[in-house]
Amino acid sequence: MMYLKNFLLFWYDFIVGDDWMIAAGVDDGAVLSAALARRGLNAWWVMLVTVVVMLAASLWRRRAGRRSRSSA
Numbered sequence: 001m002m003y004l005k006n007f008l009l010f011w012y013d014f015i016v017g018d019d020w021m022i023a024a025g026v027d028d029g030a031v032l033s034a035a036l037a038r039r040g041l042n043a044w045w046v047m048l049v050t051v052v053v054m055l056a057a058s059l060w061r062r063r064a065g066r067r068s069r070s071s072a
Contacts, residue, residue, distance in 0.1 A: 025054040 016023045029050025036043035 004069050020060060022058055025057070026050060029054075 026047075029047050032050075033043045033046035040047060
């Protein structure tokens with residue numbers, strides 16, 4: 001049983017990592033892409049846009065966090 005627990009904890013840490021918001025955003029993008037593809041629409045661009053937006057959001061939050069700490 002301990003093996004299963006450690007296995008699941010590894011995958012949780014690997015997928016979620018340090019920032020659960022990035023993991024949730026990419027997951028939402030994958031769900032949206034799958035939903036569009038299921039309806040027969042061309043959805044290849046959804047994950048591309050999702051990754052770019054999530055990267056920009058992550059960098060913005062990181063930079064805003066540094067700015068607030070340096071002004072304190």
